[in-house]
Amino acid sequence: MSNAKNFYIDGKWVAPAKARDLAVIDPSTEEVCETISLGDQADTDAAVAAARRAFTTWGVTDPAERIAVAEKLLSVYNARAEEMAQAISREMGAPQDLARAQQVGAGSWHLEGFIRAAKDFVWDHPLGDWAPTERTIYEPIGVCALITPWNWPMNQIVLKVVPALLTGCTMVLKPSEIAPLSGILFSEMMDEAGVPAGVYNMVNGDGPGVGSQLSAHPDVDMVSFTGSTRAGRLISKAGAETIKRISLELGGKGANIIFADADEKAVKQGVIRCFRNTGQSCNAPTRMLVERSRYDEAVEQAAEAAAKVTVGPASEEGRHIGPAVSELQFNKIQDLIQVGIDEGAKLIAGGTGRPGHLNRGYYIRPTVFADVTPDMTIYREEIFGPVLSIMPFDSEDEAVAIANDTDYGLTNYVQTGDVEKFRRVARQLRSGMVEGNGQGFAQGSPFGGYKQSGNGREGGRFGLHEFLETKAVSGWG
CATH class of the missing domain: 3.40.309.10 (Aldehyde Dehydrogenase; Chain A, domain 2)
Incomplete structure (x- = not known):
């Protein structure tokens, strides 16, 4: 994988500020299947800064333009589906049939669902007949940190990246360092789909490093995290300092x-x-x-x-x-x-x-x-x-x-x-x-839990709402 040791920042593949190699282990064989780099504060800062710059333009684009980019991404994703299946199979041990049909399939399924939801979404509307001059407007929350797990890599990456993209947010993705190959490949797909520079950024790293840096970063407006309840607590505490929106999809005991x-x-x-x-x-x-x-x-x-x-x-x-x-x-x-x-x-x-x-x-x-x-x-x-x-x-x-x-x-x-x-x-x-x-x-059903299984919902229009602020405007006329 040619970009294994690189990060995707501001529309380019770049080397880490400081080399910190990590071996990716194939769980079927216990052998090293790839080596990636772990990011540090300088890499996190660069990615967040790129996202912040890009938000000034991407955040005000026409929704139709954002939908067109998502549709191109779906085309690229489907064309490279077998590459993705092999990456997921190697990094986290999904057998071939499962990797192709369910692991990769979850990504395209959610992508299709988000595109449909975005096309039907009402981005602004009158409050009601009783208030004809008042408007309710949905606007992107801003720069989002997206921290995803290893167990369903594409399911969770798509559930976060695509609604952020469609709502006009910009983002930094930190895939799991245990299963990072799919995240690197997905970043290549985002680049191929023509996502504007800075809108999407990807930095590999671990939870105590890049994960904690993103969670506490003053220029990050929202953190969307899927993983353990223990890590969710830490992210909530880190984000509380700057009153970030924290969306959590955590554990279960069904x-x-x-x-x-x-x-x-x-x-x-x-x-x-x-x-x-x-x-x-x-x-x-x-x-x-x-x-x-x-x-x-x-x-x-x-x-x-x-x-x-x-x-x-x-x-x-x-x-x-x-x-x-x-x-x-x-x-x-x-x-x-x-x-x-x-x-x-x-x-x-x-x-x-x-x-x-x-x-x-x-x-x-x-x-x-x-x-x-x-x-x-x-x-x-x-x-x-x-x-x-x-x-x-x-x-x-x-x-x-x-x-x-x-x-x-x-x-x-x-x-x-x-x-x-x-x-x-x-x-x-x-x-x-x-x-x-x-x-x-x-497709589009709300995914999320009660109690210590987290907060917020992912999928379809519910997932779009997670990345939006609601603005009331009076005197609209």
């Missing part, structure tokens, strides 16, 4: 409530959904709650489904799951599986160690625990790996109480053949999203 009248495939599908992307999704349904009359059967079905999940290298085609993203993540997951065993959860599939046929790479055995109770660590903590916890419930009220018994509130899942029951439960669940009977969310 419950999957399976009632006795659910489809017979609900358990199997719940296992597969939990293990997708090697369990490295904030919205994964990691706590399976099963109505008591169906519980024993569900435990058997879950064990059987987990045993059929295969694990293998990201370079291979197929429907297997790949490795965890890093040694740090591998060790964390292994430790939490052991804690689950030590605290008395019933291990019915998987366990510690790599799958027997793999002796290198950060591979995790697909693991299922039954009889999990609220006092257990695995009930509370976000594991971020292919680990499922199953527990019984006796009533609708108890299912809701267990599901809500968490610091998080991102996505919950409900499986039942009773439409009225589903609606009752969905209204009571304290989460930003509730998925019913396996029906996925539509």
